[in-house]
Amino acid sequence: MSKPGHIFSTFSKLAIGSFLLVACENDINEVRALTKTVTAMEQGREIVTYYSQSGKMRAKLTSPIMNRYDKDSTADAPFIEFPKTLHVDFFNDSLKVETKLDAKYGKYRENENKVFLKDSVIIINMSGDTVFCKELWWDQRKEKFYTDKYVELRTKRDTLRGFNGMEATQDLSSRTFFNFKGTTVVASDTMP
Numbered sequence: 001m002s003k004p005g006h007i008f009s010t011f012s013k014l015a016i017g018s019f020l021l022v023a024c025e026n027d028i029n030e031v032r033a034l035t036k037t038v039t040a041m042e043q044g045r046e047i048v049t050y051y052s053q054s055g056k057m058r059a060k061l062t063s064p065i066m067n068r069y070d071k072d073s074t075a076d077a078p079f080i081e082f083p084k085t086l087h088v089d090f091f092n093d094s095l096k097v098e099t100k101l102d103a104k105y106g107k108y109r110e111n112e113n114k115v116f117l118k119d120s121v122i123i124i125n126m127s128g129d130t131v132f133c134k135e136l137w138w139d140q141r142k143e144k145f146y147t148d149k150y151v152e153l154r155t156k157r158d159t160l161r162g163f164n165g166m167e168a169t170q171d172l173s174s175r176t177f178f179n180f181k182g183t184t185v186v187a188s189d190t191m192p
Helices: 004-023 028-035
Strands: 041-053 056-069 079-082 086-091 097-103 105-109 114-125 130-139 144-147 151-154 159-162 166-169 175-177 180-183
Touching: 151 175, 159 175
Parallel strands: none
Antiparallel strands: 041 056, 056 079, 056 086, 079 105, 086 097, 097 114, 105 114, 114 130, 130 144, 130 151, 144 166, 151 159, 159 180, 166 175
C-alpha cells in the first residue's frame, strides 16, 4: 500500500511536469518576433552637415529630414537616408561654391563613402552647366559623379545626352558620356 506522502509527491511531480510542458509551448510568431533582427533608427530634422576631406572643407549638405539606420537590409552596414530632398554645395580649395546638387532622395553608405541619389537629380556648376538625371552616384573619395542611366547635360552652347550614363568630376569640368548623342560647338583651331 502506498503512503499518503508518496501519493502527494507523485501527484506534485505530475502537476509540475504538466505545467512545464504547457509553459514551454511557444507560438511560432512569438519566437520569430524574439529572434527577428531589429534595425535601430535615429532621426534628425533640419539637418546641416559639413563634409571635409584631408582637412579641407569639401561640401555642405542640408535636408529637412535625415534617418540613420544601423543596418541595411542588403548589407550589414550602417547607412543614412534623406527621404525628403537634399541640397549639397560643393566647395573648391578657396571655399567658394563650385557645384550645387539637388535631389528628392539620397542614401549615404557610410562604409563606402558613396551617396546614391534619385528622383529629379540636378547638378549645376558655376559656369551654368546643368546635369539632369533620375539616378546618380556621388563618390566622396574620388570626388566624382557617375550613373549608368540616361543623363542630359545642358551648357550655354550644347545639349549632350548619355543614353547609358556618364562619369564626371565633381565640378563637371571633365565628363565622359556612354552611348553619347548631342551637338556641340568645336573651336575651329581644334579641327585638323
